[in-house]
Amino acid sequence: MIHYRIEPHDLQAHLYRVVLRVVRPQADTLVSLPVWIPGSYLVREFARHLQGLVARQGSRTVPLEQLDKCTWRARCSGASALEIEYRVYAFDTSVRAAYLDADRGFFNGTSVFLRVHGREDEPHRVELRGLPPRWQVATALPAVRTDARGQGVYQAADYDELVDHPVELGGFWRGRFKAQGVEHEFVVSGAAPSFDGQRLLRDAQRICETAIAFWHGRRKPPFDRYVFMLNVVDDGYGGLEHRASTALICSRRDLPRLGEEGLSEGYVTLLGLISHEYFHAWNVKRLRPAEFARYDYGRENYTQLLWLFEGFTSYYDDLLLCRAGLIDEARYLKLLARTITNTLALPGRRVQSVAQASFDAWVKYYRPDENTVNSTISYYTKGALVALALDLRLRQEGRGTLDEVMAWLWRHTGGGPMDEALFAQALEAVGGRSYRRELQAWVHGTQDLPLEELLRAHAVRWQRDPPTWAQRLGVRVADNGGLTVKAVLRGSAAERAGLAAGDELLAVDDWRLRKLDDLSIYLGPAAEPRRARLLVSRDQRLKTLTVEIPAGLGSVVLVPADPASDGELQRRRAWLKAR
Known part of the structure; x- marks a missing residue:
């Protein structure tokens, strides 16, 4: 030992x-x-x-x-x-290390x-041992001999289990609930006095029960207890999954507050994070890439399957909020439209497949720079849309669902390692035909997914908002006391005009710019093509650039189709299971 x-x-x-x-x-x-x-x-x-x-x-x-x-x-x-x-x-202060x-x-x-x-x-x-007075311990690591505060001895079966159980220490808030008869604990550090802990417990319980039912029906999950560890900060967001717990970070303003019944955008984001990390207890911690059957802690562990394990989890996190009745159909479609918009806005989607993005995670995803938007795609967002496309295609053909595919994989692996060939086999077993052509095009190719057509078959209409000036220009801008260009999109009006990352936007057509929205004041509505002069500062030198601004496309909006056929409406209800 x-x-x-x-x-x-x-x-x-x-x-x-x-x-x-x-x-x-x-x-x-x-x-x-x-x-x-x-x-x-x-x-x-x-x-x-x-x-x-x-x-x-x-x-x-x-x-x-x-x-x-x-x-x-x-x-x-x-x-x-x-x-x-x-x-x-x-x-x-992140969820990845120690504090x-x-x-x-x-x-x-x-x-x-x-x-x-x-x-x-x-x-x-x-x-x-040696904890300060009034400090407590929270961890899913099995206890051998501990006192009332949790100080004492814990034991893991092996090193992998040992390092898969983070530990939270301090004078945190603590609450408990049961889901499918299994004890769940929620600890929150740093919350303001207005924090509504009971509401968070109720909503987390609904998420957990919905996820357990997704994987097991009425059977119990593959852990005896589960611990959520939430660190609340002034401004932050993130999570990291573990086999029977998760470490989370959120902004203080995103917590539910006593006396408030509405769903703020921040709280919905927090619920989605909880849903995402909990879903990972099955999808990546147990059902996982064959390359992760045994971790090598001394080097990179490569796989092309993060689109499935991170991306599919990103698909189901908000969808399960809808199925749990925590958000309605309209809210879910709004969240889905945002994912679609963000993905379609990346020129990198034409350069890198989502399988390659998975493999390159070690050198690209966590090290973004000004060219990231032009050279890469996120295996989270594009992977989520691959899951959406496969789910809707299966449902449209009337032979199965992606839910059934995931259940098939769980049964046939025993919740263990798998590869893409087994995923293709699961699709064929559920859908009654080979889906290798879709996998080749959607996972290993770089063309856009046929989402508009698939959503239409599920009584969801695809629309576009009017474009913003940032969308028409093709820039990402940071407002840090000035307007600094973070990225210039490939093939955009801004690139053709010579705008570069690091430039500070000072004026347009001799009008001073203080925020990007000022463009609508000085250039009018972002609807028609327009020429303009931009005054920029580059390395403390002033430059005037002439930009030809096209009409462009705005953000995607998804709304329930009206009218729609009975079959389309039934497919939408079965997909969303909205209450």
Whole structure:
């Protein structure tokens, strides 16, 4: 068994103290810290936060030789237990790493627990101690012996399980509910006094019950308990899935408030995030790419299937809100239209397939720059639209649904690794024909999906709003006290005029610009083609550019079709299951 002790060592310095104990070590024991965390596909070099590593066997100091950026060799002698002690600097407020201050602690195992090479499959035990007064512990890691606050000993079956259970520490709010008879816990850190915790519990319960029913009907999910850990900040958003828990971040203004019954845009976004990460407990944590059957924590783990595991989860997150009755049909179609608009606005969709985007996640998705919009596509949004297209095509043909495809995959893998060939087999088993042509075109090709036609067959009408000036110009602009161009879209009017990322927009036709909406004041409605002069600042030099602005297309709007045939209406109701 591998043992760890971890404690908050210095709150003001943001340091955890960790002691690793290895019984019966090898003569040359190798230890390393992961360079990435599953679910976030970027090498993050967590070992840069380790410091002060020392090793000993009893009273004897053991030499530690660093072999690379994250690996050490301990020159052990004899059978005495090896202890390696070190500090971890923890000041990352994201869901991916570790954090510690006087108010709150949080850590993922990939940031704090050295892996003992060759011993990964043994049980791993963690002793958590030294918590400040009134601090509590929240984690899905199985407890062996703990006190009322959660301080004590926990155990995992192996290293993979150990690092798949984040830990939240502090004086957080805590609530519980049951879904399909399974205990669920919600902890919230940093909420304002106006936070309506009971409403969040009720809505999360409906999401969980809907997701469990999606995968299992009336049967129980593949975990005995589940923990949501929500860190509330002034401005933030994100989540990371784990096998029986999730770490979430949201803005304080997005929480439900006491006395308010409406659904703000921010709260809907939070509910979608909860739905997304919970769905991942099945889709990517258990049903997962064959390449992820066993993680390699020391390097990138490549797969072309993130469009299925991240993209399909993005399709179902908002759809399950609709099926749970938390949002209505119109709200769902608005969210779907936004995803379509954002995808169609990217010239990169013509350059990179969603399968290639999955493979390139390690070097592109998490490292965006001014050319990202022109060279890449998101496996989240395009993957969600592939799921939509397949679901609607299956429903249109009347032989099955994507829901049934996902259930088929779960049954035939036992909730385990899979590849694209098995997904194609599942589509054929449910749909009664081969869908390889659609997969080749929609997943491995770069043409647009036939969404307008498919939505029409489900009594949903596709419309376009009038274009904004930003859409007509083809620019992404940051308002940071001035108007700075973040990106220029390929083939756009802005590119043809010579506008570049980093330019500051100062004036149009001799009128001062303070925000992009001012263009509608000085140029009129964004409807007809127009020529204009732009005054820009580039590297502190003024330049005048002449731009020919075309009419352009606005955002997609989806509305229920009226009139529609009975068959189309029935398909829409079956798809959305709106209450």
